[in-house]
Amino acid sequence: MTVPKWCVLNLSNMMKTFEIDATGLAVGRVATQAAKMLLGKTDPAYTPHLDPNTQVTIKNASKVKFTGRKLEQKDYKHHTLHPGGLKTVAMKTVFRKDPTEVMRKAVYGMVTKNRRRDEIMQRLTIVA
Numbered sequence: 001m002t003v004p005k006w007c008v009l010n011l012s013n014m015m016k017t018f019e020i021d022a023t024g025l026a027v028g029r030v031a032t033q034a035a036k037m038l039l040g041k042t043d044p045a046y047t048p049h050l051d052p053n054t055q056v057t058i059k060n061a062s063k064v065k066f067t068g069r070k071l072e073q074k075d076y077k078h079h080t081l082h083p084g085g086l087k088t089v090a091m092k093t094v095f096r097k098d099p100t101e102v103m104r105k106a107v108y109g110m111v112t113k114n115r116r117r118d119e120i121m122q123r124l125t126i127v128a
Contacts, residue, residue: 016043016054022103023060026067031106034058038111038120051116055123062099062128071095076105100126 018037022030036042040052074091095102103126111117 018054018056020056020058021060022058023063024065027064027102027106030058030064031103031110034107034124035110038124057125057127058103059127061103061126099128
């Protein structure tokens with residue numbers, strides 16, 4: 001008798017650690033790799049509802065490559081929920097102030113949008 005996939009428990013409590021060197025790579029390419037690893041989709045025994053127990057470290061975030069004219073044209077927006085409260089900040093400004101924040105925002109947008117999102121993002125470490 002075989003056990004259905006949904007009954008298999010993740011018995012390994014060991015934290016898996018991955019490192020990504022971002023030197024010369026595009027921001028989106030690095031972010032998709034990190035998001036897949038954080039969600040556990042690189043694991044052969046991937047199960048969506050189980051925690052993959054992975055830690056991802058991105059090194060050299062300040063040496064990433066921007067394709068096209070994204071550095072000048074892309075804006076990050078958020079709203080204060082007050083009338084006329086739309087705030088925009090250029091990517092160039094954010095990258096100059098903190099290069100890791102651009103990578104963090106890219107990965108944050110690629111991780112699944114559910115209640116585990118903040119918990120998953122805590123296992124992401126970005127080094128400039």
